[in-house]
Amino acid sequence: MKIMSAATTTTTATAVVWKTLFTDTFSSSCLRMPIVGAPMAGVSGGRLAAATMQAGALGFIAAGHLTANSMKDLQAEIQLYRDLMKQHYDQQQQQPEPETIPLALGFIGHSATGSNDEQAWDRYRHILQHEKPTVVQFFAPAITRHPTTGQTNVELAHEVGRANGGGACLFLAQVGSVQEGIEAIAAGVDGIIAQGSEAGGHGLRHPHGNPVLTLTARLRQVAPAHVPVLAAGGIVDGRGMAAAMVPGLADGVVLGTRLYATPEALGRDAFKQAIVEAKSCDDAIRTTVFDQIQNVYFPTPWPVPYDSLGALKNDFTAEWDGKTDALDAALKQQQHDASGVLQSFRQANEKGNVRIAPVLAGKGVGEIHSIEPARDVIARIEQEARQIMQEMSNKHLVRLVG
Ligand SMILES: Cc1cc2nc3c(=O)[nH]c(=O)nc-3n(C[C@H](O)[C@H](O)[C@H](O)COP(=O)(O)O)c2cc1C
Secondary structure (H helix, E strand, O other), rough: OOOOOOOOEEEOOOOEEEEOHHHOOOOOOOOOOOOOOOOOOOOOHHHHHHHHHHHOOOOEEEEEEOOOHHHHHHHHHHHHHHHHHHHHHHHHOOOOOEEEEEEEEEHHHHHHHOOOOHHHHHHHHHHHHHOOOEEEEOOOOOEEEEOOOOOOOOHHHHHHHHHOOOOEEEEEEEOOOHHHHHHHHHHOOOOEEOOOOOOOOEEEEOOOOOHHHHHHHHHHHHOOOOOOEEEOOOOOOHHHHHHOOOOOOOHHHHOHHHHOOOOOOOHHHHHHHHHHHHOOOOHEEEOHHHHHHHOOOOOOOOOOOOOOEEEEOOHHHHOOOHHHHHHHHHHHHHHOOOOOOOHHHHHHHHOOOOOOOOOOOOOOEEEEEEOOOOOHHHHHHHHHHHHHHHHHHHHOOOOOOO
């Protein structure tokens, strides 16, 4: 057994198994390392989740907004995941107990358990009862309350998990501020994801968000000793993972954008290619302009303060970022002008035109050089991080003699 900075690893003949607060708390028949594949709506389906789990990390399927229309799609992705996991275990000639096979689902709080939408809560309960996830993740907001009973989404997950028998249903809360983290801890979550403003996808708009390492450090201090804290935002390689996992920071890391650029991810090839072609962190931005325009026609508009996206800069952000009033005016005028900004934005989105449409991506772009299988990405990051952590323990200390 070898002691490393923030973690312990056990080397066996075939595999290295990490031991952190996260791997202890979220242990399963698959988990060998403190890496999570983020639930990314429209990107993390059954194929990516299965590849992530098979690589030894915790791979989420995104349940997203969980509308009445998207229930069937989610169930199909879960079935695909189960089929791929079964094939995997058959190939390995393993037959793990069913309750130790993980299923991780990520929900968007404001829509999947809306504050005045009992039917949304019924769908959430249905998924908990029938699909029996072993882990659920919530975000935007992380903690929600049933409109009439007052029960929280955390209590419901724990209650149904217990009633299902077998393993529990653990709850991960993704937060962007210390205050949200404190609320999640008070609600009894089993783990916290500190989502920094570097992250791809939705997150707290400026000035509510925080840099990932600053937020992780503070949440590690305020979280009880048994609650793991993970870092999310801009982590795409072993350097990022090792940096986030120095003592006093994270118990594990979340990969979003890096796993988007994989063949297993859902989503357009043109978007994945744009992520690969981005040259540096300068090419990504956190902006409210995409939400401002999409909220005009989306059935599940994003509320303040979650209405900003980590995305690639493009012609649309160049024209409109920071010009809220002007965009508002253009959208109002639109009612009389079918060729206006809204129309062309929707068309560009439908066609996957990366010059106009939002390509969700975090500040780690520039260090993503190809579209590669998730398994290879995860293995490389894990190995790089291990090597860096070992080097760090030797590098910075000079022994004075005499
Ligand atoms: C394409 C995309 C979609 C996302 N969708 C979701 C989502 O549905 N639910 C969620 O909790 N987070 C979502 N996120 C945010 C991730 O959970 C995570 O915080 C983020 O990807 C971490 O930053 P990184 O992308 O720089 O790795 C999304 C991120 C991306 C890139």
